[in-house]
Amino acid sequence: MADINTGPNPLFLREDQLHQAMELLFYAYRDFTAECDAMLATYGFGRAHHRVIYFVGRYPALSVSELLGILRITKQSLSRVLGELVEQGFVSSRPGPTDRRRRVLELTEKGRVLESRLSTIQRACIARAYREAGGEAVAGFRKVLLGILNGDDRRRFERGA
């Protein structure tokens, strides 16, 4: 059970295990985002808005360039989505206190409400899976996912999150 290379044809099993992992990631990501996508649609928002809402909520006083570094999209792409969120009062964008070129992004009260509704959905999804799988499985889950991250992300993740 613990050895992923047992069986009559270790090489084949290994390949099959890897395929299973690839598919699990695909299915899990798809199902993980489905419910939130539906709720976002009622606001006229998409998954891109969710990501902004999420990271701004999670890392208050984030700057635009930091957000770009996390999302890995162009500033033109971000600006469309972020602009809508600021425009509609979900995110506030103020000049930084020391460096006034930077913009300090925060969720407004309205933004926090939406963030909370979305997070509730996803937390429930993860919490259920965690509860069913048990603490040891959770540790393994995190260990493997962390290993999939590239070096930069892993370091940022280990530092920041």
Add this chain to the structure above:
Amino acid sequence: MADINTGPNPLFLREDQLHQAMELLFYAYRDFTAECDAMLATYGFGRAHHRVIYFVGRYPALSVSELLGILRITKQSLSRVLGELVEQGFVSSRPGPTDRRRRVLELTEKGRVLESRLSTIQRACIARAYREAGGEAVAGFRKVLLGILNGDDRRRFERGA
């Protein structure tokens, strides 16, 4: 370590753990697909083509409706992508042997070459993470991911994959 609810403020820790899981999924999925996206671009293809190539390769003689059920997109969306792949000779589409309304999808030799190049990238990524994490972590990883799938997918996955 095994108990995800330890610490001075169990509720907060729990919430933080859940946030970490959400972010890990985001980062891992992004990094997992990045290399393949770059290679696909050299063919003029995108991630949607990859999914088709992958599932047709993995489940030979798949029908269009089965593929639709896996991908959860509309047939119009699929048709664009699948049409290109058939047109350019990566996927063959023939009438089914018994039910001639169905189309039997298979990778061509050309398609298998591309599939192999893409799979090599992703298998390496997973294999490295698996190797670093160890067999027990792998079991936990799979258990948690499986728990994130909705019921239908979980059943299909447990049956088919």
Add this chain to the structure above:
DNA sequence: GTATTTAAGTCAACATGGCTGACATAAATA
């Protein structure tokens, strides 16, 4: 104090990959 760099924003054009709705065709089935 001027020159340069940096953070952010903007305009325009384009590509990918989702979506809906309406309709067509051929084959299986009632």
Add this chain to the structure above:
DNA sequence: TATTTATGTCAGCCATGTTGACTTAAATAC
């Protein structure tokens, strides 16, 4: 024969990514 099913197709729309060129304001270097 009538209906249902599997697939394909046309047309248009939307969300979200891209590149390239340019602007503005503030910080920093010389």
